[in-house]
Amino acid sequence: MTYTQLVEQIKKKQSYLCIGLDTDIQKIPAHLLNCDDPVFEFNKQIIDATHEYCVAYKPNTAFYESLGTTGWLSLEKTIQYLNKIFPSHFTIADAKRGDIGNTSQLYARAFFETLEFDSVTVAPYMGEDSVKPFLEFKNKWAIILGVTSNAGAKDFQFTKSWDENESEHFFPLFHKTLRRCSQWGTKENIMFVAGATKAEMFKEIREIIPDHFLLVPGVGAQGGSLKDVSTYGMNDNCGLLVNSSRQIIYAGNGKDFALHAKAEAEKVQKEMSVYLKKI
Amino acid sequence: MTYTQLVEQIKKKQSYLCIGLDTDIQKIPAHLLNCDDPVFEFNKQIIDATHEYCVAYKPNTAFYESLGTTGWLSLEKTIQYLNKIFPSHFTIADAKRGDIGNTSQLYARAFFETLEFDSVTVAPYMGEDSVKPFLEFKNKWAIILGVTSNAGAKDFQFTKSWDENESEHFFPLFHKTLRRCSQWGTKENIMFVAGATKAEMFKEIREIIPDHFLLVPGVGAQGGSLKDVSTYGMNDNCGLLVNSSRQIIYAGNGKDFALHAKAEAEKVQKEMSVYLKKI
Numbered sequence: 001m002t003y004t005q006l007v008e009q010i011k012k013k014q015s016y017l018c019i020g021l022d023t024d025i026q027k028i029p030a031h032l033l034n035c036d037d038p039v040f041e042f043n044k045q046i047i048d049a050t051h052e053y054c055v056a057y058k059p060n061t062a063f064y065e066s067l068g069t070t071g072w073l074s075l076e077k078t079i080q081y082l083n084k085i086f087p088s089h090f091t092i093a094d095a096k097r098g099d100i101g102n103t104s105q106l107y108a109r110a111f112f113e114t115l116e117f118d119s120v121t122v123a124p125y126m127g128e129d130s131v132k133p134f135l136e137f138k139n140k141w142a143i144i145l146g147v148t149s150n151a152g153a154k155d156f157q158f159t160k161s162w163d164e165n166e167s168e169h170f171f172p173l174f175h176k177t178l179r180r181c182s183q184w185g186t187k188e189n190i191m192f193v194a195g196a197t198k199a200e201m202f203k204e205i206r207e208i209i210p211d212h213f214l215l216v217p218g219v220g221a222q223g224g225s226l227k228d229v230s231t232y233g234m235n236d237n238c239g240l241l242v243n244s245s246r247q248i249i250y251a252g253n254g255k256d257f258a259l260h261a262k263a264e265a266e267k268v269q270k271e272m273s274v275y276l277k278k279i
Numbered sequence: 280m281t282y283t284q285l286v287e288q289i290k291k292k293q294s295y296l297c298i299g300l301d302t303d304i305q306k307i308p309a310h311l312l313n314c315d316d317p318v319f320e321f322n323k324q325i326i327d328a329t330h331e332y333c334v335a336y337k338p339n340t341a342f343y344e345s346l347g348t349t350g351w352l353s354l355e356k357t358i359q360y361l362n363k364i365f366p367s368h369f370t371i372a373d374a375k376r377g378d379i380g381n382t383s384q385l386y387a388r389a390f391f392e393t394l395e396f397d398s399v400t401v402a403p404y405m406g407e408d409s410v411k412p413f414l415e416f417k418n419k420w421a422i423i424l425g426v427t428s429n430a431g432a433k434d435f436q437f438t439k440s441w442d443e444n445e446s447e448h449f450f451p452l453f454h455k456t457l458r459r460c461s462q463w464g465t466k467e468n469i470m471f472v473a474g475a476t477k478a479e480m481f482k483e484i485r486e487i488i489p490d491h492f493l494l495v496p497g498v499g500a501q502g503g504s505l506k507d508v509s510t511y512g513m514n515d516n517c518g519l520l521v522n523s524s525r526q527i528i529y530a531g532n533g534k535d536f537a538l539h540a541k542a543e544a545e546k547v548q549k550e551m552s553v554y555l556k557k558i
Binding site for chain 2: 024107115
């Protein structure tokens with residue numbers, strides 16, 4: 001999917017909601033456990049119920065890998081279903097991959113060719129050659145970890161750093177991540193993960209990368225405020241994908257779980273439409 | 280596997296060789312492509328031929344994921360074969376995973392319970408809660424990326440950093456990675472990836488973490504010198520696992536490919552036995 005197509009979808013649906021398909025076999029409604037593939041069945045019903053209100057879906061690969069080959073098959077069926085039935089939704093493999101160049105290329109093939117996702121999340125620690133292979137596929141995206149919403153973010157992402165190539169002399173490491181990684185591609189093939197529990201930080205992030213899309217986890221169950229994120233993070237083309245997982249997909253736990261998910265997604269979309277009116 | 284068991288194996292076999300099962304369907308001998316599962320068949324023959332000369336096997340998950348569910352199945356069969364036939368070999372899932380706490384726990388389950396590897400490589404960028412779940416499994420290991428052997432290592436791992444909690448004021452970021460991550464566990468459940476193309480760096484690494492095992496990629500095809508690594512990196516319990524992938528597994532390309540791999544592995548083991556005599 002291209003940048004322009006994504007922005008069009010956001011404007012059309014008045015939504016920048018991404019739904020995280022963090023599907024945990026131990027948390028899905030009990031009646032689904034009798035299905036051939038409970039994880040896929042859960043995803044399918046969630047997608048069918050919520051697709052009007054969101055522009056993106058993001059399965060986190062850990063949930064699928066924990067089930068071994070069976071889980072990998074559920075992931076494969078989920079992305080195939082999305083691409084076939086809802087091709088205008090942006091798809092994110094939240095896999096946080098990264099390896100030396102040749103090996104990253106295989107990860108890129110895994111997620112862009114074998115599974116046909118639009119994008120994959122990428123860890124930056126191994127540097128340029130670990131990210132670049134993800135940028136060589138037409139209309140595909142690398143979503144690089146900039147600053148994350150977990151407590152451990154402070155360990156390295158906020159380390160005071162110095163770089164002789166930069167004018168600033170001390171800055172948190174994630175500034176360098178944003179600055180340097182954004183030079184490896186364009187706003188058309190790179191997004192950044194930007195943790196939402198620190199909404200005041202969106203101002204400094206936007207000073208470094210005004211134009212890139214930000215994937216914002218941590219709104220909802222993880223406690224971030226959608227209003228703050230939208231106020232400080234939005235740019236002229238929206239530039240935000242705000243993710244919600246548990247709050248939506250586990251809104252209900254009975255046979256009507258998908259209806260509860262739909263209501264929750266609609267609620268978020270309504271709020272988003274208010275913030276979008278300002279751009 | 281415990282620390283003591285690993286050291287015993289190294290002494291018994293006079294080897295600290297790890298063989299990287301970076302099995303690329305496009306590179307394996309053509310006659311194997313007729314098998315039901317060419318990737319597993321290749322791995323099986325490589326393992327059967329080389330097990331005497333190495334103490335560890337390390338499949339890199341990218342090679343398997345690029346083939347989708349089929350590849351994941353080959354990986355599953357490979358680890359099952361290793362655990363059943365060669366249980367005294369240390370096994371490494373070279374997956375470079377890392378996510379927020381709850382999600383990392385699922386990755387830990389994927390590699391320690393579903394697939395039953397002894398260890399998994401972990402990316403440190405997301406900090407403590409992204410690594411800790413891997414340390415909560417008895418006799419299992421997290422192998423954290425410290426400094427890697429690729430060109431991109433310079434982008435972040437060598438960033439001059441400052442940390443108010445440390446006595447040193449400026450140091451490359453990877454020093455902090457080693458120092459901080461080593462506090463999250465012990466030499467019994469943490470190892471570090473230490474890139475071998477910079478052998479002179481092993482001295483500084485050993486000043487920070489004298490006791491931990493180092494997993495050293497990049498000897499062989501990637502150009503590092505086994506002698507240098509051993510001279511500067513070895514400690515009283517060896518403390519090294521030196522990986523070789525392509526140089527061994529693709530030593531031959533005909534029907535006798537496994538014999539060529541065996542000869543290559545034996546050559547490395549012989550050289551290692553010389554360096555081990557010094558401890």
